[in-house]
Amino acid sequence: MSAPNTKQIRLDEAEMQKAFEVIGDVQNEIDRLNEQASEEILQVEQKYNKLRQPNYKKRSDLISKIPSFWISVFLNHPQLSSCLDQNDENILQYLKRVDVEEHDDIKSGYRIKFTFDTNPYFDNDVIVKEFSVTESSETTCKSTAIRWKNEAKNGQSTSSSSKKSDGETRKRSHDTENNNNDHGAFMSWFTDTNGEGSNDEFGEVIKDDIF
Amino acid sequence: MSAPNTKQIRLDEAEMQKAFEVIGDVQNEIDRLNEQASEEILQVEQKYNKLRQPNYKKRSDLISKIPSFWISVFLNHPQLSSCLDQNDENILQYLKRVDVEEHDDIKSGYRIKFTFDTNPYFDNDVIVKEFSVTESSETTCKSTAIRWKNEAKNGQSTSSSSKKSDGETRKRSHDTENNNNDHGAFMSWFTDTNGEGSNDEFGEVIKDDIF
Numbered sequence: 001m002s003a004p005n006t007k008q009i010r011l012d013e014a015e016m017q018k019a020f021e022v023i024g025d026v027q028n029e030i031d032r033l034n035e036q037a038s039e040e041i042l043q044v045e046q047k048y049n050k051l052r053q054p055n056y057k058k059r060s061d062l063i064s065k066i067p068s069f070w071i072s073v074f075l076n077h078p079q080l081s082s083c084l085d086q087n088d089e090n091i092l093q094y095l096k097r098v099d100v101e102e103h104d105d106i107k108s109g110y111r112i113k114f115t116f117d118t119n120p121y122f123d124n125d126v127i128v129k130e131f132s133v134t135e136s137s138e139t140t141c142k143s144t145a146i147r148w149k150n151e152a153k154n155g156q157s158t159s160s161s162s163k164k165s166d167g168e169t170r171k172r173s174h175d176t177e178n179n180n181n182d183h184g185a186f187m188s189w190f191t192d193t194n195g196e197g198s199n200d201e202f203g204e205v206i207k208d209d210i211f
Numbered sequence: 212m213s214a215p216n217t218k219q220i221r222l223d224e225a226e227m228q229k230a231f232e233v234i235g236d237v238q239n240e241i242d243r244l245n246e247q248a249s250e251e252i253l254q255v256e257q258k259y260n261k262l263r264q265p266n267y268k269k270r271s272d273l274i275s276k277i278p279s280f281w282i283s284v285f286l287n288h289p290q291l292s293s294c295l296d297q298n299d300e301n302i303l304q305y306l307k308r309v310d311v312e313e314h315d316d317i318k319s320g321y322r323i324k325f326t327f328d329t330n331p332y333f334d335n336d337v338i339v340k341e342f343s344v345t346e347s348s349e350t351t352c353k354s355t356a357i358r359w360k361n362e363a364k365n366g367q368s369t370s371s372s373s374k375k376s377d378g379e380t381r382k383r384s385h386d387t388e389n390n391n392n393d394h395g396a397f398m399s400w401f402t403d404t405n406g407e408g409s410n411d412e413f414g415e416v417i418k419d420d421i422f
Contacts, residue, residue, distance in 0.1 A: 011276050019273045026270045030263055037259035041252050048248035052241055059237045062230045065222050 045106050056099070056211075064097040064115070071095060074186075079205055087184030094119035100211045109133050112206055114190075121183065123147040129190055131203060141193045141200075256317050267310070267422075275308040275326070282306060285397075290416055298395030305330035311422045320344050323417055325401075332394065334358040340401055342414060352404045352411075 011019055063069050071092040075081050084092070097115035111130035118125075127144040134140065189202045222230055274280050282303040286292050295303070308326035322341035329336075338355040345351065400413045 016277060019277060023270055023273050026266050026273070030266045030270070033259055033263050033266070037255060040255045040259075044248060044251045044255060048244055048251075052244050055237050055241045055244070059234055059241070062234050062237070066227060066230060 042106065046104070049102055049106060060097055060099050068093065070098055073210055077205065077210060079209075080202070083185040083202070085184050087182065088186045089184075091119065091121050091183060092186060094121075098206065098211065100207050103132070107133065110207060112203060120149060122149055127190065129203065131200070139200075143190055143193055146187070146191060253317060257315070260313055260317060271308055271310050279304065281309055284421055288416065288421060290420075291413070294396040294413075296395050298393065299397045300395075302330065302332050302394060303397060305332075309417065309422065311418050314343070318344065321418060323414060331360060333360055338401065340414065342411070350411075354401055354404055357398070357402060 071089065074084060074092055074095075075089070094117040095114060096117050097113075099113040099115075100110060101113065102110045109130065109132035111128050113126055113128050115126050116122075116124070124144060124147055127146065129143040130141065132140045132142075186202075282300065285295060285303055285306075286300070305328040306325055307328050308324075310324040310326075311321060312324065313321045320341065320343035322339050324337055324339050326337050327333075327335070335355060335358055338357065340354040341352065343351045343353075397413075
């Protein structure tokens with residue numbers, strides 16, 4: 001603690017004006033340091049993201065050889081398992097590999113790649129769901145178009161990209177929603193690129209919790 | 212996307228055991244990288260904390276010469292102003308300087324130093340409230356004992372240190388609470404070292420919002 005200082009040095013109006021100017025300059029310098037710190041922290045994150053990649057790949061390679069690994073993980077995750085039904089289990093038993101890839105700069109988004117064994121539901125072997133954050137902080141989402149094997153019954157799934165601004169929600173058509181639900185909650189989440197409600201939570205759980 | 216791979220390489224039991232072992236090793240390596248990343252990020256934060264210090268000091272020096280600066284800031288902050296009453300205003304008009312100092316390692320806590328002009332309420336010129344996080348993640352709080360000028364009426368304030376484990380709350384005695392309330396919400400927060408309810412929010416607002 002400093003020694004008691006009961007003497008006040010107060011300023012006249014011109015001095016006060018000057019003081020506020022200097023405070024502004026000091027504040028700018030503090031802001032500059034804060035930005036520089038954020039930039040350096042991002043660089044550290046990017047560096048370690050690169051260092052983790054070969055380990056993630058090695059882990060994914062090994063996991064892909066263990067039967068029923070991913071469906072077990074999904075069914076044992078409290079949040080995910082409560083969303084999944086028999087349709088999901090039918091499809092997810094063919095899920096062989098999950099890879100999460102952050103964008104190189106980390107801050108602009110990530111993609112989740114799901115690799116499937118040959119299955120009776122769709123022809124794709126790899127389907128990708130990608131979340132991107134634009135410079136104006138707009139979140140966009142796109143996903144691989146699913147080539148369903150039974151299109152006569154289920155119709156074409158929703159796919160391609162869509163944009164979402166804060167607060168904006170777009171309802172899928174009733175038909176499409178029903179079609180998606182035929183395939184369970186997982187495929188419904190995957191094909192929905194409108195980012196409604198808790199949809200992105202699914203992606204966050206996979207990226208942060210499970211992966 | 213990789214080329215379609217419909218052939219499955221599945222493992223026998225011994226191979227599977229081995230695969231899980233290697234996955235464990237890879238996971239350990241990922242965990243090690245994560246810890247290393249956290250450590251490097253902390254170092255960046257510590258470096259910039261040091262670089263910011265002289266700017267904070269310069270800003271505090273300048274602000275201390277501007278009459279009524281801090282009481283104006285407190286009264287114009289939506290969250291703080293709603294807590295403050297006339298007793299607070301009486302005391303805070305003498306608040307000349309606020310300094311927030313993170314502990315050197317950043318993660319173990321911070322202290323807020325309040326410097327007052329000579330005032331009719333207490334003899335201290337600098338009073339310090341300090342929040343510490345122990346290695347076992349226990350939060351402790353201590354504050355300077357206030358030397359009230361009118362002890363006959365208000366009694367001795369609560370002071371010295373106390374520990375709080377998760378979920379533990381300790382009620383101040385009714386008498387002491389009344390005494391503190393005589394001096395308003397700010398001094399009540401300052402002297403309360405039990406960290407009840409929203410008390411620490413006050414400190415967080417000063418550290419993160421105002422400072």
